Every structure is written in C-alpha cells, then in structure tokens.
Amino acid sequence: MLPELKLQPLRCVLAIIDQGGFHAAARHLHRSQPAISMAVRDLEERLGQPLFEKGNGKATLTPFGQWCLPRFRELVAHHDRVSRDALAMASHQAGRVDIATVPSVASRVMPGILASFVIDFPGIEINLQDGHSELVSQMVLAGEVELGITSLWQPEEGLEFIPLLHDEIGVVCRDDHPLAGHARLHWRELAGQPLIRNGTSRLLEGSPAAELLERSALYISNMISLTAMLEAGIGITTLPRLAFQEEHARLRFVPLSAPRLERRIGLICRAGVSLSPAAAAMQRHVMAYLTDRGA
Amino acid sequence: MLPELKLQPLRCVLAIIDQGGFHAAARHLHRSQPAISMAVRDLEERLGQPLFEKGNGKATLTPFGQWCLPRFRELVAHHDRVSRDALAMASHQAGRVDIATVPSVASRVMPGILASFVIDFPGIEINLQDGHSELVSQMVLAGEVELGITSLWQPEEGLEFIPLLHDEIGVVCRDDHPLAGHARLHWRELAGQPLIRNGTSRLLEGSPAAELLERSALYISNMISLTAMLEAGIGITTLPRLAFQEEHARLRFVPLSAPRLERRIGLICRAGVSLSPAAAAMQRHVMAYLTDRGA
DNA sequence: GCAGCATGGTAAGGCTTCCTGATCATTTTA
DNA sequence: TAAAATGATCAGGAAGCCTTACCATGCTGC
Known part of the structure; x- marks a missing residue:
C-alpha cells in the first residue's frame, strides 16, 4: 500500500x-x-x-x-x-545511570569512582542515592535503580551479586577508652563494656560475639547520633571499617581479630536483565577501579 | 560515520x-x-x-x-x-491549485467547472482569483498562480497557451435602442452611435471597426459602472458574449457580423515548468469539461 | 561552425544485500 | 516424557544496487 x-x-x-x-x-x-x-x-x-x-x-x-x-x-x-x-x-557518550549504595560506600568509595568516571564518560548523567542495605536491594529489585553497591545478608532471588570489597569489622570507641590503644581485640575483651548497637550490628550474628548483642540496651541507627554518643563516651560500638568516619579525631577503630568478621560489599543488579549501556559502563568502571586498588 | x-x-x-x-x-x-x-x-x-x-x-x-x-x-x-x-x-487526493481568470470566465464558466471538479477531487483545495487579462498573465508568469484562463493579446514569451473557447464580440445596448432589435450588425451601422469603450475594446483593433474607437470619448473599465451607463441609455459598447451579463433585463447583445470578431479564451501556464499534480488534474478537468460541451 | 566540455540518461555486468527453506538447540506445555 | 513453540544458524538463490562504458544534448570559446 x-x-x-x-x-x-x-x-x-x-x-x-x-x-x-x-x-x-x-x-x-x-x-x-x-x-x-x-x-x-x-x-x-x-x-x-x-x-x-x-x-x-x-x-x-x-x-x-x-x-x-x-x-x-x-x-x-x-x-x-x-x-x-x-x-x-x-557508545556510552550519553545516557544515565541510577545507582544506590549504602551510606558508607556513598561517602567513602563513590567519590573516587565517580570522579574518574565523569572524566571517562562526560556525557553520562549520574544519579546516586544512599540508604541502608535492604533499601538498596529493594530499589534494585524494583528497577528504581540499575545498580546497587551494598552488602547482602543472604543471596536474594532475582539479584546478581559481584563481590568488590571485604570490609573488616572493628570496635569503635573514644581515644581515652581502655580499649583504644589495642592493635586488635578478642570479643571477650568487650564483655561488660556498654555496647551500642547500630544497623551493622547484625553482622555479628552467627558468630561467638553475638552474645554481646543480647546484653546491649541501646540501638541507634542514625550515624550522626551514633558518633555523638561515642564521642560523649557513653559506650562503644562495632562498625565495618568503611563505615567508621576517620575525621572524628577522638574516635578510634580497633579491628576485631577473634572472631574475624567482615561484610562483603559488592555490586548488585537484577538477574536476567542486561544493563543499559551507561550502567554497563559504570559497572565495568567500578570493577576496574576497585580491583586496580586491591580489594 | x-x-x-x-x-x-x-x-x-x-x-x-x-x-x-x-x-x-x-x-x-x-x-x-x-x-x-x-x-x-x-x-x-x-x-x-x-x-x-x-x-x-x-x-x-x-x-x-x-x-x-x-x-x-x-x-x-x-x-x-x-x-x-x-x-x-x-494521486490528486490532496493538494492545492491556484487559478486566475478574467472576471467573465470566473463568473460564467468557472462555477460549472469547479462544481464538478470538487466532486471528482474532494481533497484538493482551490484558490480562484480574477482580474483583467494582463494581470492574469502576470500572475501566471510570476508563479503566483499555476493556471490562468484568459485571452492573450499576443503570444507571450514563457507562457503556454491552450485554446478553449471562441468568444464572439457583439454590441451591447439598451432594449429600446434602435439597434436592439437586429439579429446581427455590420460595423458601419454603429457609425454615429455614442460608443463607450471598455477593457475589451482593443479587440476591435486591427479590424475595420477600429475607427469607431477613435470617435469614442468615453472609457470605462469597471463592469458595474459600464452596465449602469448602458442601462441609463448614455451609449452603447462592444463586449465579448461571455462578458455580457444576461441578468440585466434591459440590455441586449447583438453579435457583430462584419467584421466577425472574437477573443480566444484559453488556459495559460508557464512554459517549461510542469504543473503540480493538483494543477495538472485541474488542467485536464477544464479541458475535458469544455470540449465535452463543445467550444 | 565546430571542437570541447558540461549536462543527464541508458545498458550490461558484478557485487552486495536480503530473503527463504531446512535444521538445530532450548524452553515451555500437555 | 513427548509435543509444541521459541529463536538461532546456515546454504542457496533472487533481487537490488552500484559501477563502467557509452549515448544524446546543450552551452562556450575560438
């Protein structure tokens, strides 16, 4: 016709x-x-x-x-x-990536990654959101973002996980605390200390140190409140190293040597759905960036 | 690239x-x-x-x-x-034709042509303008309209002329005028009559009747003024039959038999430039319409 | 007037593109 | 588990498209 x-x-x-x-x-x-x-x-x-x-x-x-x-x-x-x-x-000269990460990654890892990414791909628009790890998983699953950088508590149906970093768990306390001078700590040394739980505390679950949680009366999710508590000397907490904000002069991070605990931070994306060209470029960039510097 | x-x-x-x-x-x-x-x-x-x-x-x-x-x-x-x-x-289902004609053709010939054209080609937009014959030629030459229907005084460079009608010249006078009863007239019978010239009077030029023009003191180009003059009995005029408006009850048209004069009305368009599909359809339609009814 | 150069049109051959029909691997369905 | 449906692959052939060579025509400068 x-x-x-x-x-x-x-x-x-x-x-x-x-x-x-x-x-x-x-x-x-x-x-x-x-x-x-x-x-x-x-x-x-x-x-x-x-x-x-x-x-x-x-x-x-x-x-x-x-x-x-x-x-x-x-x-x-x-x-x-x-x-x-x-x-x-x-060809990755245009497009848009939406990423969600946990706050620690957003503040400690992403700046370096994004700084080099925007040089390599000046045309790609980037949208970075942060939230606690379950929110990140949800956003990726719901398709609100294409990529997530977080730790997974368990393998989740429909999500693909690519490990990137091992993030060691340690104890955070004020510099005048008796534990502050240690190079490493055994969990038993924490017995009797006032432990403040936070969003990452469940990393201790399933380890011998889990029983510390049962004797903790304080739970604080907000990181700013938490550091204020620690600086006030109200107690100690456990955190992954990345989540520990080094710019607080009076706080110290002491690695936990027994049990040695870590969270595995990785890239997540929906399984079975390929990424947009821009997101694929970001994924490759993230992996290259973190392997170059050693995980 | x-x-x-x-x-x-x-x-x-x-x-x-x-x-x-x-x-x-x-x-x-x-x-x-x-x-x-x-x-x-x-x-x-x-x-x-x-x-x-x-x-x-x-x-x-x-x-x-x-x-x-x-x-x-x-x-x-x-x-x-x-x-x-x-x-x-x-395929002539859409488009637009711009046509210019002399007033007589616009009022006496075009209505019938256009009535059947719009039935055959309902999608084609038509734009009809009228003006004296030299204006029509100019508009066609300038490309303001694609088609013209008029009489040409002389073959004009750049214009193609397709004859359509022979339009006989006659004398127009009031019904009580001595000449009104004649079936035809010889030009000498007009001698001494007060002749009003009009835009078509130059059709007499080059014929024996031309000398009548020299003895005429009145020239009126506007057709409405002219008919008013004739109805008032101020004088007589010559007109092509098509230009004679039959709806004026008191006016009569008497053909001029010697010399037998006519204007040749035809289709004009620019030479060497082909018509738009719509205009070509119109051209064919006009020619078919006028040959069917006999020129 | 005629050679020379421009215009665009035409014809035959070859290369590339594109489609088909048969077949295969995989997944879904009954 | 058999059957049906999905999309992928491959070889062969037809059609489209491009190229080279040649033709017809109109303009230009001597």
Whole structure:
C-alpha cells in the first residue's frame, strides 16, 4: 500500500538540490552519477510523479518536487538525529545511570569512582542515592535503580551479586577508652563494656560475639547520633571499617581479630536483565577501579 | 560515520514487541522468521548494542532497546506520514491549485467547472482569483498562480497557451435602442452611435471597426459602472458574449457580423515548468469539461 | 561552425544485500 | 516424557544496487 521511501534516494534528492546537479551530488555522496539517476527514477516511480523537470539541461524540481523537498529534508534529519542519539547512547557518550549504595560506600568509595568516571564518560548523567542495605536491594529489585553497591545478608532471588570489597569489622570507641590503644581485640575483651548497637550490628550474628548483642540496651541507627554518643563516651560500638568516619579525631577503630568478621560489599543488579549501556559502563568502571586498588 | 538505520529492520523491532515474538512478527510482516532474526541482528551490530535479551526464551527488550523503541516508533511513523502525504499529493487526493481568470470566465464558466471538479477531487483545495487579462498573465508568469484562463493579446514569451473557447464580440445596448432589435450588425451601422469603450475594446483593433474607437470619448473599465451607463441609455459598447451579463433585463447583445470578431479564451501556464499534480488534474478537468460541451 | 566540455540518461555486468527453506538447540506445555 | 513453540544458524538463490562504458544534448570559446 504505502511505498517504502528508502532514505538513500531521499538523500540523493537533497544532494542534487544542495549541490546543484546530479554530478555534484554523485561526488558528494561518493557514488557514480548513474546511481543518482537511477535512485531518483526509482523514487519517482514509487511516488507516481516526477520530482525533477525533464528535458532541460539543468536539474530543477517540479512543483511536486518542491512540495516534497522540505518533507524529505525533515525525514532525513529525523533519521540522522535518532541514529546519532542511539549511537551516542550505545557508545556510552550519553545516557544515565541510577545507582544506590549504602551510606558508607556513598561517602567513602563513590567519590573516587565517580570522579574518574565523569572524566571517562562526560556525557553520562549520574544519579546516586544512599540508604541502608535492604533499601538498596529493594530499589534494585524494583528497577528504581540499575545498580546497587551494598552488602547482602543472604543471596536474594532475582539479584546478581559481584563481590568488590571485604570490609573488616572493628570496635569503635573514644581515644581515652581502655580499649583504644589495642592493635586488635578478642570479643571477650568487650564483655561488660556498654555496647551500642547500630544497623551493622547484625553482622555479628552467627558468630561467638553475638552474645554481646543480647546484653546491649541501646540501638541507634542514625550515624550522626551514633558518633555523638561515642564521642560523649557513653559506650562503644562495632562498625565495618568503611563505615567508621576517620575525621572524628577522638574516635578510634580497633579491628576485631577473634572472631574475624567482615561484610562483603559488592555490586548488585537484577538477574536476567542486561544493563543499559551507561550502567554497563559504570559497572565495568567500578570493577576496574576497585580491583586496580586491591580489594 | 552515522549508521544508516533502514526502516524495515526498525519495523521488525516494533512488530516483535507489538506482536509479542519473532514468529508473530514474521507472520505480521509476511516474512520468514529467520529474516526477522537477521534483520534484528544486523541492526544490533550497527548500533553496537543488543536490543533484545538473549538466552531466555521470550523476546524481551534490553534497557537500551527500551530506550530505542519509542524513537524507532516515532521515526517509522514519521516516514509513513510523509509517504502517505506524498502519495495523496501525487494521486490528486490532496493538494492545492491556484487559478486566475478574467472576471467573465470566473463568473460564467468557472462555477460549472469547479462544481464538478470538487466532486471528482474532494481533497484538493482551490484558490480562484480574477482580474483583467494582463494581470492574469502576470500572475501566471510570476508563479503566483499555476493556471490562468484568459485571452492573450499576443503570444507571450514563457507562457503556454491552450485554446478553449471562441468568444464572439457583439454590441451591447439598451432594449429600446434602435439597434436592439437586429439579429446581427455590420460595423458601419454603429457609425454615429455614442460608443463607450471598455477593457475589451482593443479587440476591435486591427479590424475595420477600429475607427469607431477613435470617435469614442468615453472609457470605462469597471463592469458595474459600464452596465449602469448602458442601462441609463448614455451609449452603447462592444463586449465579448461571455462578458455580457444576461441578468440585466434591459440590455441586449447583438453579435457583430462584419467584421466577425472574437477573443480566444484559453488556459495559460508557464512554459517549461510542469504543473503540480493538483494543477495538472485541474488542467485536464477544464479541458475535458469544455470540449465535452463543445467550444 | 565546430571542437570541447558540461549536462543527464541508458545498458550490461558484478557485487552486495536480503530473503527463504531446512535444521538445530532450548524452553515451555500437555 | 513427548509435543509444541521459541529463536538461532546456515546454504542457496533472487533481487537490488552500484559501477563502467557509452549515448544524446546543450552551452562556450575560438
């Protein structure tokens, strides 16, 4: 029913007008002149009307051709725009990545990663959100973000996990606390200390140190409140090293040597769904960045 | 540089999504299923990114594919719109004709022509202007209108003339005028009559009756003023029959038999420039209409 | 007036593209 | 577990498209 207007012949028509002749158009399109003639003839046959005046030496548009010209030009421009955009998207020169991470990663790891990423891929827009680890998993599962960087408590259905970092658990206390000078600690040394639980405390579960949790009366999820408590000397807590904010001069981090505990931080994304080009670039970038510096 | 996105593969992608699978798309596009697979693969290679998820049984878009889909849909829709409009234009189902005629033709001939034209070509827009014959020629030459219907004083460079009607010259006078009862007149019978010249009087030039013009003191170009003068009995005039308005009960038209004069009314258009499809349809229609009824 | 150069159109051959039909591997369904 | 449906792959052939060579025509400068 509808004739299929191929783009190449349309380009020929535009080139003939813009370059002022069949020969010039042929040169411009890197074709031979007969190719131009035939493309035009084929197009005219499809439309059922001549586009160019015949007989006179010069290449002139018929009124029908004049009517068609701007529409052809628009269509070709539209094609080129789609083609260019798609190529930019595919080659990581454009696009958008939405990432969610736990706060510790967002503040301690992501800045370095993103700083180099935006240099390598200046066209890609980045959207970084942070939240506790279960929220991160949920956002990835729901498709709100394509990538997550977090620790998984357990393998979750529908999520793929790529390990990135081992994040060692330690004890955090004020610098004048008796434990502050230790190079490492056995969990029994914490017995009797006022332990403040936080969102990462469940990392102790399943280890001998778990019984410490049972004797803890204080739970604080907010990190700012927690550090304020610690600085006030109200008690001690356990944290992964990344979550420990080194800029607090009066707080000390002492690794827990027995049991040696860690959280495994990794990249998560939905299983079975491939990433957008931009997200794939980010994923590769994250992995290269963290393996270069040693996990 | 830019990959050439052919429309057929894009249609394949749309069909796969809309019909829900490669086989369904193949049926819908009247192609074999491998053709669809190959078209998609080729398109993916051009873009450098997969559009469909591989491995799982179903046909699902990658995020990149989801990004592309609406753009592909737009581009294909744009193509179809251009194709449909161009075809409508070419096949006289749409378009526009601008015509200029002399007033007599506009009021006496065009109504019948246009009445049947709009039935045959309901999609074509018509723009009819009238003016004296030299204005008509000018408008055609300047390209303001594509077609003119008028009489040419002389063959004009750049204009093509297709004769349509012979329009006989006669004398117009009031019904109580001594000449009103004649069936025909010899020019000498007009001698001594007060002759009012008008825009068509130069048709007498070059004939024996030309000397009547020299003895005429009154020239009136406006047809309404002229008929008012005639009805007032101020004088007589000469007019082509078509220009004589029969609805004036008190005026009579008496053909001039010696010399027998006529103006040749015809279609004019620019030489060497082909007509738009709509104008060509109009031209054919006018010629068929007037030859059917005898010139 | 005629050679020379430009225009665009035409014809025959070859290369590339694209489609088909048969077949395969995998997943879903009964 | 057999059957059906999915999409992928491959070889062969048809069609489209491009190229080289040649033709017809119109303009230009001597």
